[in-house]
Amino acid sequence: MTIGLRDEAGAVIDKFDVNHEKLMHLIVVSEDLSHFEHLHPEYEWNGTFRVDLTFPAGGRHKLFADFVPSGGAQTTIGEWIDVEGEGAGRPVVPEAELAKTIDGKRIELDIAGLSPNADAMLTFSFKDAPSGRPIDDLEPYLGAVGHVVILSEDAETYLHVHPADEASTGPEATFHTSFPSSGTYKIWGQFQHQGRLITVPFVVNVTK
Numbered sequence: 001m002t003i004g005l006r007d008e009a010g011a012v013i014d015k016f017d018v019n020h021e022k023l024m025h026l027i028v029v030s031e032d033l034s035h036f037e038h039l040h041p042e043y044e045w046n047g048t049f050r051v052d053l054t055f056p057a058g059g060r061h062k063l064f065a066d067f068v069p070s071g072g073a074q075t076t077i078g079e080w081i082d083v084e085g086e087g088a089g090r091p092v093v094p095e096a097e098l099a100k101t102i103d104g105k106r107i108e109l110d111i112a113g114l115s116p117n118a119d120a121m122l123t124f125s126f127k128d129a130p131s132g133r134p135i136d137d138l139e140p141y142l143g144a145v146g147h148v149v150i151l152s153e154d155a156e157t158y159l160h161v162h163p164a165d166e167a168s169t170g171p172e173a174t175f176h177t178s179f180p181s182s183g184t185y186k187i188w189g190q191f192q193h194q195g196r197l198i199t200v201p202f203v204v205n206v207t208k
């Protein structure tokens with residue numbers, strides 16, 4: 001896929017600032033939010049980026065391109081695309097317990113302020129699953145202890161959140177955000193430990 005960027009007057013945008021170590025961050029999700037990818041398209045020339053995409057299933061997908069035009073503000077553009085074939089169509093169901101074991105690590109998410117327009121504080125905590133020992137040697141991923149992307153169930157609201165303390169190495173990583181309205185949201189936390197990227201998804205319900 002190539003992504004070409006132009007300003008409102010139709011002029012090519014060809015200068016970008018590095019933002020979290022990259023010129024562009026591209027988030028790809030299926031309509032049911034079951035498929036999630038965070039990619040970094042390569043800049044080619046003349047305002048054009050290029051990236052290889054693989055879709056595990058068909059159906060509608062949404063792409064979010066995150067970038068900073070030089071001298072401008074952080075910008076996110078979202079576009080729906082159709083992929084041939086059927087989508088998985090899984091329901092997005094809020095989880096009663098926000099804890100998962102991935103790659104031998106127990107990851108828990110605690111959220112304070114899970115109501116619309118409140119200051120929400122997300123705290124991820126990490127333990128070695130077999131021993132229960134806290135993990136305090138998380139590695140920087142794209143220049144911070146972690147990255148969090150949040151989407152509303154309809155993929156219309158996109159939040160990209162960076163940690164309160166970017167230099168933290170665990171066992172906790174804290175993120176501040178605000179959910180703009182009631183409803184179901186999916187949260188993906190991305191962290192690095194022992195050279196491996198961990199992507200941990202959670203589904204929550206935001207209510208008044």
Ligand SMILES: [Cu+2]
Pocket residue numbers: 022024025026038039040142
């Ligand atoms: Cu990125």
